[in-house]
Amino acid sequence: MRYLITGGSGFIGSHLSERLLNEGQSVLVLDDLSTGRYENVAQLEGRTGFELRVGSVTEPRLVEECVKECQAVFHLASAVGVRLVVEQPVKTIETIVNGTDVVLRAAARYRRPVLITSTSEVYGKSEKIPFAEGDDCVMGPTNTRRWAYACAKALDEFLALAHWHESRLPVVIARLFNTVGPRQTGRYGMVIPRFVAQGLAGEPITVFGDGRQSRCFAHVSDIVGALIALMANPKARGEVFNIGNDEEVSIIALAERVKTLTGGKSSIRIVPYSEAYTAGFEDMVRRVPDLTKVRRLIGYYPTRNLDEILADVLADQAVGAAG
Numbered sequence: 001m002r003y004l005i006t007g008g009s010g011f012i013g014s015h016l017s018e019r020l021l022n023e024g025q026s027v028l029v030l031d032d033l034s035t036g037r038y039e040n041v042a043q044l045e046g047r048t049g050f051e052l053r054v055g056s057v058t059e060p061r062l063v064e065e066c067v068k069e070c071q072a073v074f075h076l077a078s079a080v081g082v083r084l085v086v087e088q089p090v091k092t093i094e095t096i097v098n099g100t101d102v103v104l105r106a107a108a109r110y111r112r113p114v115l116i117t118s119t120s121e122v123y124g125k126s127e128k129i130p131f132a133e134g135d136d137c138v139m140g141p142t143n144t145r146r147w148a149y150a151c152a153k154a155l156d157e158f159l160a161l162a163h164w165h166e167s168r169l170p171v172v173i174a175r176l177f178n179t180v181g182p183r184q185t186g187r188y189g190m191v192i193p194r195f196v197a198q199g200l201a202g203e204p205i206t207v208f209g210d211g212r213q214s215r216c217f218a219h220v221s222d223i224v225g226a227l228i229a230l231m232a233n234p235k236a237r238g239e240v241f242n243i244g245n246d247e248e249v250s251i252i253a254l255a256e257r258v259k260t261l262t263g264g265k266s267s268i269r270i271v272p273y274s275e276a277y278t279a280g281f282e283d284m285v286r287r288v289p290d291l292t293k294v295r296r297l298i299g300y301y302p303t304r305n306l307d308e309i310l311a312d313v314l315a316d317q318a319v320g321a322a323g
C-alpha cells in the first residue's frame with residue numbers, strides 16, 4: 001500500500017512514516033515544513049518507497065494529486081498546540097479547518113479511506129473524568145482564543161463524520177491525548193521536551209499555574225501503532241476513538257521527576273498563566289482518556305509508562321545536545 005501522510009514531517013507524522021516503511025509499505029509525505037522539520041524525515045530520504053513533497057494541505061490541486069497517487073490517507077497536518085493558536089489565531093484556524101476540508105474533498109473524489117487526527121482538546125473544560133468519546137465537549141467563550149483550537153478540531157470531526165454519513169466515505173477519527181517521544185520540540189510549548197531541556201541545561205523548570213493541573217502522557221510509538229491498527233480495521237469507520245495513556249501525573253510532580261532525572265541542578269519556578277500565555281488564559285485541570293472503546297476494537301494498551309517515556313526523551317535530547 002502507498003499511504004499519504006499529511007504532516008508527515010512533524011513529530012508524530014515522522015514516526016508514523018518510519019513505522020509504515022519498516023512494515024514494507026510506501027509513504028508519500030505532504031508537509032509545508034512550517035512546524036514539521038526536514039530533520040525529522042531526513043533519515044527516511046533515500047529509503048525505498050519514501051517520498052517527501054513540500055507544500056500546504058490547503059492547496060486543493062496539490063492535495064488532489066497526492067491523494068490520487070495513494071490508497072489511503074493519514075491526515076495529521078495541523079497547527080500544533082495551544083500556544084500557536086494564542087499567538088497566530090487566524091492562520092491556526094484556517095490551517096485546521098481548510099486543510100481538513102481540502103483533504104476530505106479529495107478523498108471523497110477518489111474514495112480513499114482517511115484517518116483524521118483530532119485532539120483531547122475537543123473535550124474542552126469538561127470535568128467528567130475520564131473522557132469518553134460520547135461525552136459532551138465543553139467549550140469556553142469565543143473571545144478566549146485557546147478555545148479556537150478545540151472548536152476548529154471539533155469542526156474537522158463534524159465534517160469527517162458528515163462525509164461518512166452522506167456518502168459512506170471511510171473516515172476514522174483518532175483523538176490523541178498528550179503524545180511524547182523523541183524528536184518532539186518544546187518550541188510550541190509542549191511540557192515534557194521543555195522540562196527535559198531545562199533540566200539538562202540546569203535552568204529553572206517552569207511550572208505554569210500552580211502545577212496541580214494534571215495530564216496523561218503517551219509514548220509516540222504506542223500512538224503510531226494504534227493509528228495503523230485503526231486504519232486497517234473496517235469496524236473503525238465512522239467512529240471516534242481516544243488514544244493515549246491513562247497514567248495521570250500532576251505537572252508539579254512531573255517537574256520534580258524531571259529535575260531528579262536530570263541531575264537535580266534545576267530549581268522549579270512557578271510561572272503565572274498570565275505570564276506564560278496571555279491574561280485570562282484558561283487551562284484544563286485534568287485530562288484523562290477513557291480507553292475502553294479503542295481497547296475493545298483493536299486490543300490497544302499503552303506499553304510505555306511515564307518513566308520509560310522520560311528516559312527516552314532524555315536520551316534523545318542528550319544525544320541532540322552532544323551532536
Ligand code: UDP
Nearest residue numbers: 189190191192194206207208213215251283
Ligand atoms: N506547562 C508548564 N510548563 C511549560 C509548558 C507547559 O507547566 O513549560 C503546562 C501547561 O500549562 C499544561 C501542561 O503543562 O498545564 C501541558 O502542557 P502542554 O502544552 O504540553 O499540553 P496541553 O495539555 O496543554 O495541550
